[in-house]
Amino acid sequence: MELSTSPSIWAYGSVWLFFSLLVYFKFSHSDMVLTPALLVYFFLLVLFEWFCHLYLPILLGMVLLSSACFYVLSITSPRKLLPVAGKAVLITGCDSGFGKAAAQRLDELGFKVIATVLDLESPGGKDLRKNCSDRLTIIQMDLTKPEDIKRAQQITKEKTRENGLWALVNNAGYCAHFGDAELSLMSTYRGCMEVNFFGTLEITKALLPMLRSSKGRIVTVSSPAGEHSFPFLAAYGSSKAALSRVMDTFRHELMPWGVKVSVIQPGSYKTGAHDDKSHWERQHKKLLSNLPNELLQEYGEEYISETQNLFFEYGKTACTDFSPVIDSITDAILSENPKVKYYAGKQLWLLYFIGIYLPSSISDNFFKSLFLKGKIMPRALRKQKNTE
Structure with a gap:
């Protein structure tokens, strides 16, 4: 049992680590703010990871979880606006x-x-x-x-x-x-x-x-x-x-x-x-x-x-x-x-x-x-x- 779950834990852990680094990078550059919506999305990601861990092959689960993480980052980050001058x-x-x-x-x-x-x-x-x-x-x-x-x-x-x-x-x-x-x-x-x-x-x-x-x-x-x-x-x-x-x-x-x-x-x-x-x-x-x-x-x-x-x-x-x-x-x-x-x-x-x-x-x-x-x-x- 340990042999079958260990690769899965490492795989999903690497996704979470990369996601955490991206969130930290955005926070440190004032490109993201902590909102209730962000907390809700994080909770949904945890549930989704649990589903992938239980029911999907490791590779497919990693791809889907990574896609979900990038989607959450895209919709919770404020959109960068261009300058108006001269337009x-x-x-x-x-x-x-x-x-x-x-x-x-x-x-x-x-x-x-x-x-x-x-x-x-x-x-x-x-x-x-x-x-x-x-x-x-x-x-x-x-x-x-x-x-x-x-x-x-x-x-x-x-x-x-x-x-x-x-x-x-x-x-x-x-x-x-x-x-x-x-x-x-x-x-x-x-x-x-x-x-x-x-x-x-x-x-x-x-x-x-x-x-x-x-x-x-x-x-x-x-x-x-x-x-x-x-x-x-x-x-x-x-x-x-x-x-x-x-x-x-x-x-x-x-x-x-x-x-x-x-x-x-x-x-x-x-x-x-x-x-x-x-x-x-x-x-x-x-x-x-x-x-x-x-x-x-x-x-x-x-x-x-x-x-x-x-x-x-x-x-x-x-x-x-x-x-x-x-x-x-x-x-x-x-x-x-x-x-x-x-x-x-x-x-x-x-x-x-x-x-x-x-x-x-x-x-x-x-x-x-x-x-x-x-x-x-x-x-x-x-x-x-x-x-x-």
């Missing part, structure tokens, strides 16, 4: 929401901010001019217009001639309809793709030579709707899925150039036209006037109207504190080693855990409880039910 960043979609808040935060930190807005005279644009420093430049840009993107590219070159462009924050986004995929107009699908995918891709490609030169950053605000099939968000979710995929491709391809690419996945926040009831009423009227009559009869106007009302009710629970998203954007721009993905929002981890790891029977019911709360069935289904 310029372009942010799209700064009329309101995340873009406006990010422009204000980065301006306060000392960045040279180039903020794009759809309307120079929008309340958000006026507020940025009033409250930010003279380092901030506001540009009118519509991502669906190549001439606007080209003009923004030229202005950015001029404004960053001295130190170059450090970061691009792709924030601008568009959601035109909340409803069944079959009822969503093709113009809605194309509209979401034009802004969220093609427009964002075009501005990224336009600024990439500058970002490659500075070995800078690309930070893109995507959406969990691009990773999970949320009911009623087919057009928006599809465009965000395409956006996340192309950004991940850029991440791989730009590694040799020193450009780091991150994607922000926010939770539910009140942004953009979320509270603009007149905007959604116009979209609703446009939908009803363009639906084929047969389809309108199958679903019924009362069902379509209830779906829109559910969207407003769901929006009332959305968060108004943008700080988790803005903190993530800031970290992605300044961290020496930014994360590939940032999940910004309360309980967002639960959504991903249920959507990815649990059986579809459970995850489907979970998403149904979030979105499919309507009491009115489509008209054709009601008729079928009544005849049964």
Whole structure:
């Protein structure tokens, strides 16, 4: 018995010794602080080592324990931030929401901010001019217009001639309809793709030579709707899925150039036209006037109207504190080693855990409880039910 356990003790002891030396090194360089979370992680490592010692071959156990130790070190160490001085960043979609808040935060930190807005005279644009420093430049840009993107590219070159462009924050986004995929107009699908995918891709490609030169950053605000099939968000979710995929491709391809690419996945926040009831009423009227009559009869106007009302009710629970998203954007721009993905929002981890790891029977019911709360069935289904 002693012969069989002795090699195991020495093997795991060597892992613990190396881990202890790394912890001591980080403490001595003020790169780590003792927190309750660190103590909890240490206790979990002890339990994991006990499991490996009892049930796994020595070599496999050493590899897994070493990996767990390095993971704990990575998540408990404060992230090293780069200096702000001389750095310029372009942010799209700064009329309101995340873009406006990010422009204000980065301006306060000392960045040279180039903020794009759809309307120079929008309340958000006026507020940025009033409250930010003279380092901030506001540009009118519509991502669906190549001439606007080209003009923004030229202005950015001029404004960053001295130190170059450090970061691009792709924030601008568009959601035109909340409803069944079959009822969503093709113009809605194309509209979401034009802004969220093609427009964002075009501005990224336009600024990439500058970002490659500075070995800078690309930070893109995507959406969990691009990773999970949320009911009623087919057009928006599809465009965000395409956006996340192309950004991940850029991440791989730009590694040799020193450009780091991150994607922000926010939770539910009140942004953009979320509270603009007149905007959604116009979209609703446009939908009803363009639906084929047969389809309108199958679903019924009362069902379509209830779906829109559910969207407003769901929006009332959305968060108004943008700080988790803005903190993530800031970290992605300044961290020496930014994360590939940032999940910004309360309980967002639960959504991903249920959507990815649990059986579809459970995850489907979970998403149904979030979105499919309507009491009115489509008209054709009601008729079928009544005849049964």
